[in-house]
Every structure is written in C-alpha cells, then in structure tokens.
C-alpha cells in the first residue's frame with residue numbers, strides 16, 4: 001500500500017471515496033472487487049476516528065428484540081458470520097452473560113424467550129467449517145451459575161441469568177487495514193493525510209474532489225464519475241463544501257464513550273449489568289435511566305461501555321473530558337460495586353460521535369439512529385455524481401458497502417453483478433481453522449520467532465503475517481520486541497512505514513500495531529518505535545521528540 005499522489009491526480013476513477021473509516025474501507029474493497037476503479041482519500045490516518053473507538057463487539061443485535069426488529073437482527077447476525085468467514089484471523093466468538101431479576105421484563109422467563117428467538121433468527125449462524133467459530137445456543141442459567149460467572153453480582157431479586165454468544169474483533173484497526181489492503185491489491189488507490197477541501201462540479205454533476213496534501217499544502221483534483229461521501233461524523237461539514245451550507249436537516253450527532261480498564265474485571269465473559277443511575281439532565285453523559293452497561297474482557301484488559309449524550313459541536317473539537325470519565329466510573333461502581341473500580345484502573349478511553357435521531361424530550365435519552373442512511377443526491381436535490389453514506393455500527397459496514405456499491409453500479413450504468421464480498425476472504429484471512437493454523441505456524445517458528453510472537457502476529461495480521469518476513473530477512477534484529485513487556489516486534493514498525501503508509505509515530509502506536517490501543521505503551525517502547533521510524537523516514541532529533549509528544553498527547557485527558 002503506497003501513498004501515490006500522482007496516481008490520484010492523473011487518473012479519472014469510477015469512484016472516489018471520502019473517508020478512510022471502516023465504512024470507507026469496506027466501500028473501497030466492495031467497489032474494487034466488483035471491477036470499479038477506486039480512489040480513497042482520508043483526511044487524517046485510516047481508521048483514526050470513530051472506527052478506532054468501538055467496544056469491538058461484532059453484534060448480532062440481541063437488543064433489537066426489544067423492538068421486535070427481526071430484519072435488523074437478521075442483518076447483524078448474518079454480518080457477524082460473514083466477518084468470521086472473511087476475516088477469521090480477527091473476528092472471534094465472545095460469550096456474554098447477563099443477570100435476570102424478578103419475573104417481569106428483566107426476568108428469567110422473558111430472557112428464555114429472547115434466547116430462543118435469538119437462536120431462531122440466527123438459525124444458520126454456524127454455517128462455517130471452523131469449530132473455533134461455533135456459536136452455541138443461548139440459554140438461561142441458574143442463580144448459582146450467574147453468581148459464579150459474575151462474582152459479586154447484585155443478588156437483590158436475582159433469579160438467574162441469560163448466557164448467549166456474540167463476536168468481537170481482536171483488533172478493529174487491523175480489520176479496517178485488512179479491507180484496505182484487499183482493496184489496494186485489487187487496484188484501488190488510497191491515501192491518508194489528504195483532506196477533501198471541495199467538490200469539483202460541472203453543471204449539476206459532481207466530478208470529483210479537490211484534496212490537499214496535509215504535509216505540503218499542495219492542492220490537486222481527484223476526478224471520478226461518482227463520489228461517495230463516507231466521512232462519518234464529518235458528513236455535514238463535507239456536504240457543506242458543495243455550497244457553503246450544511247445539509248437541511250443536518251445529521252445529528254451523539255457523543256459515545258467506553259473506558260479501558262487495566263485489569264480483567266470478569267475474565268472470559270462479556271457481562272451486561274443494569275445501571276443504577278436515574279436520568280438527570282439532557283446534557284450530562286450519564287443520562288439513560290436503566291441502560292445496560294457492558295463490561296467485556298479484551299486482550300489483557302477490560303472494556304466498559306457505552307455512554308451516549310447529544311453533541312452539538314464541531315466534530316473537530318470533540319473531546320472526552322476528565323469529568324466524563326469520572327462520571328462513568330461512578331456509574332459503573334454503583335452498578336457493579338464488587339469490581340471495586342476506581343479512576344486509577346482506567347488506562348485509556350474510547351470516544352466517538354455517532355449519528356442520532358434526536359433526544360427523547362421526556363427522558364433525555366439519546367435516540368441513536370437505527371438504520372444506516374444511503375442518499376443519492378440526484379434523487380434528493382438533482383445533483384448527479386454524489387452519494388452519501390452514514391453508518392450506525394462497525395458490524396454492518398460491509399453490508400452497507402455492498403448496498404452502496406450496488407447503487408453506484410446502477411448510477412454508473414454498469415451491470416449489477418452479484419457481490420462476492422460475503423465469501424471472499426480479505427487480506428490475511430486465508431485461514432481455514434484458526435486454532436490449527438496458529439498451532440501449525442507456531443511449530444514452524446518462521447525466522448525463529450517464538451510461539452508467543454507467532455500467535456501475536458497471527459492475531460493481528462492473520463495469514464498475512466508472512467508480509468513481515470521480507471523485513472526479517474533484511475534485518476534479523478527486527479524480530480526483537482520493541483519492549484521486553486510487549487509482543488510487538490520491530491518488523492511491525494518497519495512494515496507499517498514501508499507498506500501501510502504510517503506517516504507519524506501515532507499511526508504506528510495506535511493503528512498499525514496494537515501497542516497503544518489499550519493504554520500508554522511506556523516511554524521506552526515509544527522511544528524505540530520512534531527511532532526505528534526515524535531511521536526509515538530521516539527524522540531529525542526535533543521531529544522525533546515532536547512525534548513522541550504527539551503520542552503522549554493522545555493519552556492526556558482534557559480537564560474541561
């Protein structure tokens with residue numbers, strides 16, 4: 001994957017995609033797979049915005065049962081299976097458990113019906129050959145089993161629990177890169193740090209975008225027959241580049257947050273615990289009366305999510321503040337006191353902006369947008385050559401990409417051939433049986449890598465971990481860890497720079513490797529990575545220090 005600005009400037013593409021989040025990356029893959037020439041431009045780094053901040057659950061949508069929304073549930077369950085099939089290295093089963101209280105709506109009997117319906121709607125969820133991907137049937141469990149699985153669970157009125165299986169993604173940034181690599185292998189051109197500054201327009205037709213190289217300030221045109229706006233929370237800002245006015249009505253946004261906890265509060269199971277907090281006021285982050293807090297193990301840490309509150313500012317100014325974190329810690333402590341959570345347990349946080357329908361005027365709850373938006377501006381305002389996509393969850397990005405490229409093919413008057421993207425494995429996904437693959441590769445010990453490192457590399461790169469071998473061939477010293485306490489090796493840094501367009505230290509720390517995704521990786525690891533990158537990119541001592549300072553800034557919480 002190379003940042004080839006000449007190729008972007010000197011071709012006319014079928015499609016140019018604005019935004020390198022998961023929705024843009026999936027759209028690029030889908031379009032390239034179906035024979036379109038594709039350009040993708042990202043204003044910062046690939047996957048650096050909302051897509052880096054999810055709870056990393058690939059969910060089948062059990063909660064949609066509350067709305068009897070079987071269609072959405074079916075879509076999500078299907079996508080969960082598709083992702084396990086096409087990205088078997090990154091998407092894995094996740095057992096989930098939730099206590100039941102009394103015998104009414106939160107009771108065991110209702111959950112027994114929910115478990116039954118969930119399995120019924122997901123009747124074909126196990127049509128994959130790999131036994132590691134099997135999702136057993138959901139069931140209700142006894143009070144005793146619930147107490148065992150959720151130590152210290154609130155026992156007041158506890159009648160038992162519900163146990164079901166969903167999925168999660170080990171590394172959401174690398175899943176996005178897997179889609180992008182796959183697209184690039186099919187001929188797509190992608191570039192990061194290339195913001196769109198305007199649209200090219202001829203009459204009533206958008207003919208591409210004007211972009212600006214964030215490093216040189218140079219502006220140029222990227223021409224395309226169709227432009228797809230996949231800019232996530234910046235959707236209003238990007239659309240206002242057409243005529244200086246935001247769209248009417250604008251897409252409304254809500255601020256969502258998860259916490260990363262440096263210890264595993266409950267190992268092996270994701271746990272749903274009901275919040276004890278009452279609704280207070282529409283602009284506080286702790287507003288949803290009886291929402292379920294989700295606590296899940298991830299790598300060696302836990303993630304807790306998710307709070308939602310309306311957001312009216314510019315996405316560029318979005319921040320998580322110390323008070324947001326403190327409030328969420330308090331809310332979680334009240335919901336699950338046995339975990340003994342304190343502010344010191346929080347090693348990092350994920351915050352992002354999600355589209356919402358609005359705020360419930362009675363309760364103050366954020367009403368998240370339930371369905372993705374796919375707008376053809378020709379139908380809306382007579383403007384040809386422009387589609388806008390607004391996604392609502394990471395899980396369904398591929399499905400939405402398929403639908404948007406179906407529409408793109410129709411707009412481009414190309415035959416709408418059936419999409420192979422539900423079957424075709426993405427980059428790194430050439431694995432039939434995950435556990436057997438890890439075991440076999442660990443035995444082989446390529447480049448004398450210890451089994452622990454081989455597992456780590458497969459968990460992040462899948463079968464494409466072999467892409468690192470040429471670097472190890474060139475310099476065997478790059479097989480060493482960047483810090484004794486991590487499994488990340490120097491070759492990953494080199495690979496990020498040479499093959500994955502990492503331009504800054506923060507790209508490597510937060511999105512090419514897993515080093516910073518669960519908290520600050522430590523000064524030594526930063527120094528080591530900065531020196532490796534600096535040698536590749538010819539950084540001065542000042543630049544190196546500035547790069548380290550930029551990473552440290554990521555972990556500094558705003559005191560608002």
Ligand SMILES: Cc1cc2nc3c(=O)[nH]c(=O)nc-3n(C[C@H](O)[C@H](O)[C@H](O)COP(=O)(O)OP(=O)(O)OC[C@H]3O[C@@H](n4cnc5c(N)ncnc54)[C@H](O)[C@@H]3O)c2cc1C
Nearest residue numbers: 019021022023043049050051055057196232352393394395
């Ligand atoms: C706290 C939280 C928890 C979540 N948990 C889950 C979960 O567990 N499971 C799940 O399925 N979903 C979850 N989600 C939702 C999911 O993360 C989002 O739906 C998804 O990541 C949105 O992807 P996107 O590509 O639309 O947006 P983004 O990832 O924000 O990508 C948009 C990209 O467009 C770029 N861009 C903007 N303007 C321009 C421009 N002018 N020029 C070029 N590029 C531009 C941005 O820089 C950005 O990279 C969660 C979200 C949050 C915030």
